Amino acid sequence: xxxxxxxxxxxxxxxxxxxxxxxxxxxxxxxxxxxxxxxxxxxxxxxxxxxxxx
Amino acid sequence: xxxxxxxxxxxxxxxxxxxxxxxxxxxxxxxxxxxxxxxxxxxxxxxxxxxxxxxxxxxxxxxxxxxxxxxxxxxxxxxxxxxxxxxxxxxxxxxxxxxxxxxxxxxxxxxxxxxxxxxxxxxxxxxxxxxxxxxxxxxxxxxxxxxxxxxxxxxxxxxxxxxxxxxxxxxxxxxxxxxxxxxxxxxxxxxxxxxxxxxxxxxxxxxxxxxxxxxxxxxxxxxxxxxxxxxxx
Numbered sequence: 001x002x003x004x005x006x007x008x009x010x011x012x013x014x015x016x017x018x019x020x021x022x023x024x025x026x027x028x029x030x031x032x033x034x035x036x037x038x039x040x041x042x043x044x045x046x047x048x049x050x051x052x053x054x
Numbered sequence: 055x056x057x058x059x060x061x062x063x064x065x066x067x068x069x070x071x072x073x074x075x076x077x078x079x080x081x082x083x084x085x086x087x088x089x090x091x092x093x094x095x096x097x098x099x100x101x102x103x104x105x106x107x108x109x110x111x112x113x114x115x116x117x118x119x120x121x122x123x124x125x126x127x128x129x130x131x132x133x134x135x136x137x138x139x140x141x142x143x144x145x146x147x148x149x150x151x152x153x154x155x156x157x158x159x160x161x162x163x164x165x166x167x168x169x170x171x172x173x174x175x176x177x178x179x180x181x182x183x184x185x186x187x188x189x190x191x192x193x194x195x196x197x198x199x200x201x202x203x204x205x206x207x208x209x210x211x212x213x214x215x216x217x218x219x220x221x222x223x224x225x226x227x228x229x230x231x232x233x234x235x236x237x238x239x240x241x242x243x244x245x246x247x248x249x250x251x252x253x254x255x256x257x258x259x260x261x262x263x264x265x266x267x268x269x270x271x272x273x274x275x276x277x278x279x280x281x282x283x284x285x286x287x
């Protein structure tokens with residue numbers, strides 16, 4: 001008699017979701033940090049420009 | 055800050071396509087494993103994530119050696135960027151393994167040599183990040199980080215060999231299983247192809263993320279230098 005495979009589809013969905021979700025979170029964190037740093041750099045460049053003019 | 059290099063844009067696009075193909079192969083090409091059922095499909099990305107973790111920590115160690123030899127800060131930036139990618143993928147490896155283990159071992163966690171060594175490896179590199187944050191002087195920080203990255207790499211072969219040298223219930227993909235291994239299986243050609251393609255894809259994912267993270271590191275240092283310049287004036 002052939003046995004059916006175990007019903008583990010829910011665990012597969014959970015596992016793949018965690019893997020893809022973690023990778024997307026990391027990519028998102030890179031994007032947010034890039035944006036924040038670019039804003040910081042812009043502000044600092046403006047301050048430096050104002051200092052050199054004043 | 056200049057825009058994203060054309061080569062990085064291409065690499066990101068190719069990596070994205072490869073990842074979608076790999077996901078398609080995992081879900082639709084590889085057959086359902088006869089005993090474990092669909093949860094076995096997690097294995098392809100679980101192992102690939104572990105591979106990326108080990109590769110990232112190897113690059114950290116090599117970059118540490120390069121920094122100590124040449125004192126060029128760019129190697130320290132590579133090491134730092136690679137550690138972060140390695141930590142993320144080792145986390146993915148551990149958590150996805152735990153999810154696989156729940157229906158196969160009937161537990162989320164057990165004090166098996168592989169699980170313990172992988173978790174210790176993750177903690178070693180989390181400590182690397184904390185160590186760096188605790189050192190003010192950039193030169194000293196880079197030197198300590200390099201030495202730590204080289205010494206910490208010992209945890210990678212220990213993790214890899216733990217299931218080959220110690221008594222374990224963790225299955226072995228390459229090599230022979232311990233008789234007490236639970237959840238071991240023989241790969242069909244389609245499974246092997248999916249596995250190899252997943253390894254290739256995750257290697258591309260690593261290269262892409264490392265490059266992006268390295269650019270972020272360069273930008274962080276530029277902002278820090280700018281801050282010092284503005285506050286000094």
